[in-house]
Amino acid sequence: MLIEILQQTINGLAIGGVYVLIALGLTTVFGILGIAHFAHGSVSMSGGYLTYFLVTAQGLPLLAAIPAALAAGFLLGVLVEMLAYRPVRHANHINAFIVALGLTMMVEGINLQLFGHEQVVIPTGLNRVFRLGGITVPELRLYVIIAAILLVVAMMIFVERTKTGQAIRAVAENRDAAILMGVNVKTIPLIVFGMSTALGVAAGIMVGALFAIAPGIGEGLVVKGFAVLILGGLGSFPGAILGGTVLGITESIAAGFISSGYKDVIAFVVMIIVLLIRPQGLLGRAP
Amino acid sequence: MPNYKFMPNHTFTRACAALAMSLVCGASLAAEKKLTVGVADALTGGGAVYGLPQANAVKMAADEINVAGGIKVGPDVYKIDVIAYDDKANPTEATNAVRKLIDRDGVKYILGFCCSGSTSAVASFIRNEKAVMLVGNAAERSITTAKIPNLVRTRPPADYSGQAAGTFIARKGQKRIAVLGALDVGFYAQYVDSVERELKKAGGEIIAREIFSLKDRDMSPQLTKIRGLNPDAILVVGYVEPAAFVYRQAVELGMNIPRYGFTSGSEEQFLRVTTSEQMEGVWDLRPTELTLLSASKNGVAYHANYTKIFNASPSPSSPYAYDQLYALKAAVEAAGTVDNTEAVAKALRTIPVPPQVVMQYQPVDGKMFDSNGQAYTSNGAFQWQKGKWVFVEDLPSDSKAYSQFLSTLN
Missing domain, CATH: 3.40.50.2300 (Response regulator)
Structure with a gap:
């Protein structure tokens, strides 16, 4: 029993890592700019598709394709902010909402046209399996967990320890005060969107390597991302990390011990229970 | 005797030409x-x-x-x-x-x-x-x-093939079979029911019925649960893509037991998800269909x-x-x-x-x-051997008896 629980936890950590990265991107955009960026999942999958293209069609090694896709993801995020959200920043919230939905459809359509309807799996060649007692850890899952941890740590260091990070936090706390303190509030959204999309691309690559990328996967992932946001607490970085991890492990344990047919249902039931007890989410601030 | 002229010569020629034209046109109309x-x-x-x-x-x-x-x-x-x-x-x-x-x-x-x-x-x-x-x-x-x-x-x-598959698995001596599949789809459930009937005749049983959906790609939670039950073999019924992930993830979880399936996927379709090594030894028990061998x-x-x-x-x-x-x-x-x-x-x-x-x-x-x-x-038993589906043997299938059974259903 203990071994099974540990194994399910390991299983859940990998997918939890993906949820964390998606949720971190969403919470950064939502917490700082107040935008529910529904296209985040589809944009993230574009990065996964790009990596697949670079590896399979261009013959690039995976370790070269990943940074290239992350850089492309950053630029794509900057473009999304400039071309899609900036024009409606001072308009009614519904405008940004509609832009987000339209962007989702557009990006899904572009992915479909460029990469077709069939699922693609990013080839990694990482097929070894590590065994520890009765627990098995596939090499790829281990690297996904490690990469997710490294990216989260890097993100935290960036936000907490760098001047740009401090500026981002300042804008999130009080935009007007940040302007008075000399923060360039025009560039902050660009950086936020760039970072958020790069994190999403990392998640897209993980999904493409662990499972597969196909039309519609990004939309499903963004729903989970928002669930994590609510579970962890809106706008909270530690909340997104905790929420993503909890959701991943809960899904895995629920499928293993209750029923695989209710995997998603049980995960959302847990979220509802948490919200009944703590409406602000696990680590959110009470209003 | 009056000399009947059916028609003047030039008229006759024109008529012949018209007839030829109409035949040609008729032929081309038929062709079109x-x-x-x-x-x-x-x-x-x-x-x-x-x-x-x-x-x-x-x-x-x-x-x-x-x-x-x-x-x-x-x-x-x-x-x-x-x-x-x-x-x-x-x-x-x-x-x-x-x-x-x-x-x-x-x-x-x-x-x-x-x-x-x-x-x-x-x-x-x-x-x-x-x-x-x-x-x-x-x-x-x-x-x-x-x-x-x-x-x-x-x-x-599907159950016409399931019956033959159940007999085959029972003959292999495996008694405790865990099923993982798209069991919310009627025909996959019917296939498994038929397998179970044949297994029971040989003293075997199905010890778990775990589900995945068409869009699922992470089946490691279900496989972990199945691994804990120590089955003699697993039976995977479902569309190619999720089934391929099951085969891959079973290996990743160190499940070194026979893997049977009902998927009808080509080598190319499976290799998009798994490696040939991960597929080695997998059985597909299905209508004979198209396999070159x-x-x-x-x-x-x-x-x-x-x-x-x-x-x-x-x-x-x-x-x-x-x-x-x-x-x-x-x-x-x-x-x-x-x-x-x-x-x-x-x-x-x-x-x-x-x-x-x-x-x-x-x-x-x-x-x-x-x-x-x-x-x-x-129906046939196919096995993945060195990157290919290999036809191993025909499975016993009685089309006439099944046809009579089908006629009794509404």
């Missing part, structure tokens, strides 16, 4: 007659692994028939034109696609139908239409138990032509649709009409297996389709 057949199938989405190759197969068969002279109905020769719509394996989309084919395009013969949900939706109303529906890969049993006179199916129902001469030629035309290997189940068109051709020629769909539907239930088909059918009383409109192929 067109029979449009429709295809409703999953061309995108999860079902496309089955539907797209089926649609390709119908087009290929149409081209072959056209090159060989078309369909001969009395003095007329019909060339086949194919219109294909994407039903996304979705019941609503399939209904819309078929309505469009019948109402807008005036199509009377509709082929394809890879997936059971969408096919059942169309089958529910096709009885009231002046059209004939030829079902391919969709394996839900109830499609041919409703006694729909204008519907036939080339693929045998078990293929007839027609099967080998089909594989070569398909690969050449579409630049990809055909899926093993795609010939179900290819065979539909040859069966339709035989029925139209036997009925002597393209317009009377009732006569063509009746003829379908009387024709022998056409010589051009690819699948190895087991005719019932000498006919390709039984009175339920159901065709039967042999």
Whole structure:
């Protein structure tokens, strides 16, 4: 029993890592700019598709394709902010909402046209399996967990320890005060969107390597991302990390011990229970 | 004796010329007659692994028939034109696609139908239409138990294969089998029920029934649970893509037990997800379908032509649709009409297996389709060996007995 629980936890950590990265991107955009960026999942999958293209069609090694896709993801995020959200920043919230939905459809359509309807799996060649007692850890899952941890740590260091990070936090706390303190509030959204999309691309690559990328996967992932946001607490970085991890492990344990047919249902039931007890989410601030 | 001149010479010459012209025109008119057949199938989405190759197969068969002279109905020769719509394996989309084919395009013969949900939706109303529906890969049993006179199916129902699979697994000596599959899909559940019946006869049992959905890609939680039960073997029933992930993740979880399946995926489709090493030793227990080692001469030629035309290997189940068109051709020629769909539907239930088909059918009383409109192929045990599906042996299958059983169901 203990071994099974540990194994399910390991299983859940990998997918939890993906949820964390998606949720971190969403919470950064939502917490700082107040935008529910529904296209985040589809944009993230574009990065996964790009990596697949670079590896399979261009013959690039995976370790070269990943940074290239992350850089492309950053630029794509900057473009999304400039071309899609900036024009409606001072308009009614519904405008940004509609832009987000339209962007989702557009990006899904572009992915479909460029990469077709069939699922693609990013080839990694990482097929070894590590065994520890009765627990098995596939090499790829281990690297996904490690990469997710490294990216989260890097993100935290960036936000907490760098001047740009401090500026981002300042804008999130009080935009007007940040302007008075000399923060360039025009560039902050660009950086936020760039970072958020790069994190999403990392998640897209993980999904493409662990499972597969196909039309519609990004939309499903963004729903989970928002669930994590609510579970962890809106706008909270530690909340997104905790929420993503909890959701991943809960899904895995629920499928293993209750029923695989209710995997998603049980995960959302847990979220509802948490919200009944703590409406602000696990680590959110009470209003 | 009066010298009757039937007509003046120059008039006679003109008449001959006119007659010749009319013959030529008549011949060309006959050559230009067109029979449009429709295809409703999953061309995108999860079902496309089955539907797209089926649609390709119908087009290929149409081209072959056209090159060989078309369909001969009395003095007329019909060339086949194919219109294909994407039903996304979705019941609503399939209904819309078929309505469009019948109402807008005036199509009377509709082929394809890879997936059971969408096919059942169309089958529910096709009885009231002046059209004939030829079902391919969709394996839900109830499609041919409703006694729909204008519907036939080339693929045998799933439980017909499940029975043979259960006998095979029991013979291998495995007693405790864990099932992981798309068990919320009726025909997969029917397959597993048949396997279970045969296992029980040999003192075996199914110890777990775990579910995955078409879109699931992470089956490690279910596999971890199954691993904890120490089964003798696992049985995977479902679409190729999720099944491929199950095989891969079972290896990643160190499950070194026999893996049986009911998936009908090609090597190419599996290798998009797994490695050949991860697939080594997996069994697929299914209708014999198209695997080169078990293929007839027609099967080998089909594989070569398909690969050449579409630049990809055909899926093993795609010939179900290819065979539909040859069966339709035989029925139209036997009925002597393209317009009377009732006569063509009746003829379908009387024709022998056409010589051009690819699948190895087991005719019932000498006919390709039984009175339920159901065709039967042999079942086979295939094993993945060094990157390929290898045909190992035929599985015992009694088409006549199953046909009688099917007739008793409603």
